[in-house]
Structure formats: structure tokens, C-alpha cells
Amino acid sequence: xxxxxxxxxxxNFRYLYAIRSLYFFMIGFLFYTLIMGRSGEIYTxxxxxxxxxxxxxxxxxxxxxxxxxxxxxxxxxxLLFVIMYSILSRSFSAIVFPAGGVGPQxxxxxxxxxxxxxxxxxxxxxxWPPNNILILLFNWFRGENFQSVLSVVxxxxxxxxxxxxxxxxxxxxxxxxxxxxxxxxxRILGGNETTSxxxxxxxxxxxxxxxxxxxxxxxSLGYIFFLLxxxxxxxxxxxxxxxxxxxMAIFVVCSLLSHLLTGIVTFSLLLLTIxxxxxxxxxxxxxxxxxxxxxxxxxxxxxxxxxxxxxxxVIYIRYVYFSLNVLVGLPPTEILxxxxxxxxxxxxxxxxxxFLAGPVLGFIGIVSxxxxxxxxxxxxxxxxxxxxxxxxxxxxVDHRILKLFVVNTPFNAERLLVFQYLMIxxxxxxxxxxxxxxxxxxxxxxxxxxxxxxxxxxxxxxxxSMRQIGVYxxxxxxxxxxxxxxxxxxxxxxxxxxxxxxxxxxARYIETSTxxxxxxxxxxxxxxxxxxxxxxxxxxxxxxxxxxxVGIELFxxxxxxxxxxxxxxxxxxxxxxxxxxxxxYFVVEEPRLGTDEFNRVIANAxxxxxxxxxxxxxxxLCIFYxxxxx
Amino acid sequence: MRGISDKTPLDKLEELIVHDKRxxxxxxxxxxxxxxxxxxxxxxxxxxxxxxxxxxxxxxSVFLGNALFDEKKPFLRFSFGGLALIAIICIIGWIVxxxxxxxxxxxxxxxxxxxxxxxxxxxxxxYTFSIEFVREASxx
Numbered sequence: 001x002x003x004x005x006x007x008x009x010x011x012n013f014r015y016l017y018a019i020r021s022l023y024f025f026m027i028g029f030l031f032y033t034l035i036m037g038r039s040g041e042i043y044t045x046x047x048x049x050x051x052x053x054x055x056x057x058x059x060x061x062x063x064x065x066x067x068x069x070x071x072x073x074x075x076x077x078x079l080l081f082v083i084m085y086s087i088l089s090r091s092f093s094a095i096v097f098p099a100g101g102v103g104p105q106x107x108x109x110x111x112x113x114x115x116x117x118x119x120x121x122x123x124x125x126x127x128w129p130p131n132n133i134l135i136l137l138f139n140w141f142r143g144e145n146f147q148s149v150l151s152v153v154x155x156x157x158x159x160x161x162x163x164x165x166x167x168x169x170x171x172x173x174x175x176x177x178x179x180x181x182x183x184x185x186x187r188i189l190g191g192n193e194t195t196s197x198x199x200x201x202x203x204x205x206x207x208x209x210x211x212x213x214x215x216x217x218x219x220s221l222g223y224i225f226f227l228l229x230x231x232x233x234x235x236x237x238x239x240x241x242x243x244x245x246x247x248m249a250i251f252v253v254c255s256l257l258s259h260l261l262t263g264i265v266t267f268s269l270l271l272l273t274i275x276x277x278x279x280x281x282x283x284x285x286x287x288x289x290x291x292x293x294x295x296x297x298x299x300x301x302x303x304x305x306x307x308x309x310x311x312x313x314v315i316y317i318r319y320v321y322f323s324l325n326v327l328v329g330l331p332p333t334e335i336l337x338x339x340x341x342x343x344x345x346x347x348x349x350x351x352x353x354x355f356l357a358g359p360v361l362g363f364i365g366i367v368s369x370x371x372x373x374x375x376x377x378x379x380x381x382x383x384x385x386x387x388x389x390x391x392x393x394x395x396x397v398d399h400r401i402l403k404l405f406v407v408n409t410p411f412n413a414e415r416l417l418v419f420q421y422l423m424i425x426x427x428x429x430x431x432x433x434x435x436x437x438x439x440x441x442x443x444x445x446x447x448x449x450x451x452x453x454x455x456x457x458x459x460x461x462x463x464x465s466m467r468q469i470g471v472y473x474x475x476x477x478x479x480x481x482x483x484x485x486x487x488x489x490x491x492x493x494x495x496x497x498x499x500x501x502x503x504x505x506x507a508r509y510i511e512t513s514t515x516x517x518x519x520x521x522x523x524x525x526x527x528x529x530x531x532x533x534x535x536x537x538x539x540x541x542x543x544x545x546x547x548x549x550v551g552i553e554l555f556x557x558x559x560x561x562x563x564x565x566x567x568x569x570x571x572x573x574x575x576x577x578x579x580x581x582x583x584x585y586f587v588v589e590e591p592r593l594g595t596d597e598f599n600r601v602i603a604n605a606x607x608x609x610x611x612x613x614x615x616x617x618x619x620x621l622c623i624f625y626x627x628x629x630x
Numbered sequence: 631m632r633g634i635s636d637k638t639p640l641d642k643l644e645e646l647i648v649h650d651k652r653x654x655x656x657x658x659x660x661x662x663x664x665x666x667x668x669x670x671x672x673x674x675x676x677x678x679x680x681x682x683x684x685x686x687x688x689x690x691s692v693f694l695g696n697a698l699f700d701e702k703k704p705f706l707r708f709s710f711g712g713l714a715l716i717a718i719i720c721i722i723g724w725i726v727x728x729x730x731x732x733x734x735x736x737x738x739x740x741x742x743x744x745x746x747x748x749x750x751x752x753x754x755x756x757y758t759f760s761i762e763f764v765r766e767a768s769x770x
Contacts, residue, residue, distance in 0.1 A: 076705040119733040140728050149723035149732060150716065156670045156737045157686070159679025173716075180709040184702070228713060243698055247714070254717045257724060 016072050019063055020081075026060035027084050034095040040501035041591070041617070045092040045491045054488060060085070061480040068197050069476070078197045079183060087175030089204055089487045090213035091168075099499040099532060100167035101215040108546065109217050110166050111531030112144040113151045117162040120538055127537040134315035143218020146257040150221070163532055170220045174213030178203055178422075181227045186426035188234055189369070189388075190381050191433070199429035205482050206358045206421040208414075210490035219415060222262025225255035227422045229266045230391075233273040234384050237280065261411055264308045265398075265419050268301035269391050275301075276387045280379075298390055305398045306406055323407045335404075342399060342417075354485045359417075362424030365431030366392065372434075388423050395419045436475070496525075497591050502617030503529040506587065509614060510623065511541060516582030518542065519574060521554050521567075526587045539579060558586050559593075562605035567626035585613065586624040644704060647692045648752060655689050656749040662686040663745060667738040690715050690745060693752035700755065719744050
């Protein structure tokens, strides 16, 4: 039991009421500060934040820890407070940026969702026809479809534009459900209520889990279903109820439909769980056979991901292959550090403790939990810890394989780390709990309680010395600093210019003021903004995908020599694909091109008599247009 | 075990919804879907949408929470019920999307199917529970 809980000095109900009120105020104040910091043209969230934001965030974290450790507060309320904190820490970019944290992924994701929301395309993503039946099947199972369903249905239910439902999807889903799942997972692993609530808070101590909760992409949704699957895999180890199988099936399917990566990893863990269950039932009668089957299960589940990625070659989606190219030319020390440390080898020195503290403590926690359960002979808890340890190692090996030996993977190997963090987060809290318990039991002076003489009712009361209060405060300050630093490092401190409000305004203006079919030649940023309004590859209002080679070539040609001829050629080019447009727009922006280049393009366009359609952002964005003479 | 007098208003509300006497809460859930349909096509007010969706989520999360997570604590039951509801919406919505598309009418259809599934699961779980109870009682 987390003995801090019974010790902390502000347990009195009146104090708790005050702390709770202050916490509400701080959370409200932080949200208000974020809303006030919302800016039309901004690079990072930190630009919009006043200097007092991080200290205020730290203060709110301290208050939350006080509530979490208190014994008078009901666990439901504690979780509610953690959820508020969790939503806050994942919604910086959704509030501050005009279009949420739009990167290549979210930009395209929102475009897909827009097309499905407006029913512009049928039978799901993608808008272009599939070459063969395998690609059609692959498209059906792409995460864009599954995630769009949630955004579209939520938007229709709430009566809001799909933009809002999409931007807030990840922060809300991660903010609400991940702490609850971690809480339930920790309870199953043997944590008491306070430790479990602490675990639900400590998931925020992993900066990467904050990052993935900030932008709505299919992978982000898939992680949540993965976590749920883990919860029911663990329940499955000790339960034979058919409804557990039903729940496992539901969440494995959801995980697979959300994203290829989460689906494969969830399926790998399912195989491992089945192997683990077989091991548990056979280990007494035939221990050697049981261990052998478990080892085979582990190997099979580990190779599943790399082999699945290789199979993408079959449907010609991506040419993934094994190679030693990554290692060629690297000195042996660097190869060794990449193998041992993985991604952390490339981190900045000051950020390493923040990124590494959670994984290291979690790993120590999982191993010590396993050893403790084995010592005490708690078979069930030992098998749960062993399953999660094997899952952790499986993901670790897969990460190293993808990072060092597989070329042209459809995603970064770093995404695998999130699976590890979700599995070991409960063990961070369990480890903190066991350390404090150990210190209390083995009686350093700091933790020893003083006992008052019995009162008139005969009840002996313990009280804390000032030194003890100091120690507990130090523990709370360390945890709060860690959580605050995690939020601080989760959001980038240098970045490209986010989608600006005048880009969105311009894309919306083009859409509302044009009564013919049109095509827009622009850079990827304006394509994201346009995609939010009308979607990409919309045959009525056409924006190229940001990765489209044709789109990039056309933009570069127009940028080099903006002229009516190039715009006319664009129309002819599109007609080859049976796409007919009445108007061509060409969009250039000063912040994206640089002032000199922007002025040169404007001057060239004026020389070549290309008409200006409209300007936005005090002349920072200029739209040219061309209409074919009939 | 907590006595009847210890029950909070939320516990009582949960019990009322779970009991679903004469399918009144199922009907209420369908009515919410109808209001959602009206809101998305005619009224288009986020305030109405939020209020109606809240009740839709409440009823169906309680149904699913009771059906699938009956051994968990009330707040976990409700949270996991909500997650199961989202998962079922996603799966059914995905099937409808792949078959044709997800316009306003088909989105409403998805919500109707989800309401039906939740209600059936709630009733089936209660029925199963009753059978087990009678079986145990007859043994003793």
C-alpha cells in the first residue's frame, strides 16, 4: 500500500476541499491562458505561452499529486481530476494553433475525413481507383476509414463541423480513456487504488505518449485500442468467461482497423498471450515442453511484424526489404549504442533523463514485480508480469530489427516505443510505491512515525514530524517536476510555421466564391488548409496531395515562371486523366517562400499578366487565377 | 456489500436504465437518435447536439457497461461501457462506409443499429444473470 497516502499532512477534509477548489481554478486558468494564447501565425505552442505558464502547470501538478495521495478523496474523483490534467496536457496544440497540430499526417487525415464527411467519395478512402483487388482490400483496412468513421459520426452527433470533431478526437480519447485503462490495468496487476490512480497520472510522464495524444491520426487511435486489448489479454489469463473472448475480439479488430502497426502488434501480443496461457496450464506437468512452447510463441510473435511488412511487397504498396545498409559505414561503438540504447542515443543530453526515466523505472518495476510475485508464490501476478515483460521485450526486439535491418518501412520504428510505454506505465507507479514502502518499513529516521498518547477514546494517533513532511514534499516535487518536464519536452521548441488563419480563410474564400470546378496549385501547407475545407483529390475542387509528384512539379513550374501558359497546361494535363476544371488558382505565401522569392514571383506574375484573385494576411498570401477562354 | 440506503442517485439511475422496464430506455435512446437526425439535418445547433449526444452516450454506455463489465466498479463500468460503445459505433460505421458511404441518413442508421445492439446485450446479460441466479437458488 502506498503509505504516503496515509501520511500526508493535508488529509483533513477542509484542506482537501481547499486543494480541490484551487486545483479547479488552476486547470481553468491554464485552459484560459491557452485560449488567450491562440494565435493566427505561429511556429510552436511555446511562442504563445506566457512565462508563468510552466510554473502554473507545475503548481497544478503538485495540487493534483496532493489529491491523488490523499486518503479522504474518493477514487472516482481522483480519476476525474487526473482525466482533466490528462486532457489539458494533450490539448496545447489543439487550442493554440488555428488548425490543431497539423503535420503531414493530420493534414492528410483531415482531408480524408472531409471527403467522407461530405460524401464526396464512396466506399471509403482512397479517392483514386485501386489497381487490383489486393489494393482495394488494403484500402478498406486503412486506418483513415476507421478513424474517419469516428470523426464523422461524432461531428454529426454533436452538430459541429468535422474539423472540430477531428482536431479534438485524439486529445479527448487519450485524455479520458488512457488514464482509465491504465488505472484498471494497475488494479489487475495488484496495485491499490491510490497506486493505480498514480499510474494513470504517470502515463503522462512519458513525453511520447503526450505527443501521440495531441494529433488525430489513425495510429493514435490504434494505440488506445491496443491498450484495451492488453487489458483483456491479461484478464483472459485468469478468466474463462466467454465475454472476455468477445471483448478481446472486438478490441483486436478495432486495433487492426485503426492502423496496420497497432493491429499487427496487438495480434502478436495475442499470440504471446495464448502461448502464456498454454505455459501456465502445462508448466507443472511438463515444464520443459511448457517453456519450449512459450519460447516458440515469443519468437513467432516477434517475427510477425517484420514479416508482415515484407508482405506489403506482394500487393506492391511498398518495397520493404531486409538490408545491412543502415549499419554500413557506422563505427562499432555507434552500432553498439544504437543496439543498446536505440533511439535515445540520438537525444539531446538534457532531454535524455526525461525521456529515459519512465522506461528505465518501468523496466525495473516490471522485473522487481515479477521477482516479488515469484518469491511470494503469487502465480497469477507472476504470470501477468511475465506476459507484459515478454511483450516489452518483443516490442524492443522489433524496434531494433526495424530500425537497423529493415529498409523502406511505412512508418518510423520509434512508433513501437509507445507500445512499450503503455505496457510498463503501471509498473512505474508500482515501483515508486514499493520504494516508498521499503523506506518506511526499513525505518530510515525520516519515515518513522511518532505516536501520540491515546486520547480519551483510547485511540493512538500518529503524526508527522516536520522532517517527514519535508521528505514527502520532496517526493511530490520530484514527481511534479518530472511530469511538467515531460509536458515541456513533448511539444517541439522549434518547428515549421503552422497552418495560419489566413491560409484557412483563403481556402474557404476560394471555395465559397467559385461557382465552377477548380484546381489549386500550391505548396503542401496550403494543400493541408485546402484539404481541411474540401478534401484532397476532390474532382470538383482539386488540391493535390502533399506528396503528389505532379502537384510538386506544377507548383515548382509556376513558382519559376508564373504564367497563363503554365496554368493552361495544367488544365490540359488534368484533362488527360479525364478531369475537367474551369479555373486554375495559384497560391503563394511570403512566410513559406521567403520575402525575396515571394516578391520575385509576384513581379514575374505581374509581368506575365497573371490576374490577382485576392490577397490575405495583409498581402502575405496572394491568389492568382486563370480561366480558360471559351 | 452496500445496502439499498447507501445508493447514490447515480447508482439508482444506473439501476433504472439497466432494468429498462418495457424497453422505455431503449425507446428513449431511439428518440435521441431521432433528435440527432433532426439536428444534423434541420436545426444544426451544437448545443442541442451536445445535450442529445450526452443522453445517447449515457444510456448506451450504461447498457454496455452492465452487459460486458458487470463485475467492475460503477465508474469503470461506465467508462468501459463508453469505450465499448465507441468501438461498436466504429465497427458498424466502418462496415456501412465500405458498403456505400456515411452520409447523414446512414450515420443515423448506424446509431440505430448501435442502440439496438446495446439494448439486446443488456437484456441478454440480465437474462443470463437471472438464469444463473435461479439455478444457484434451486441448488441450495
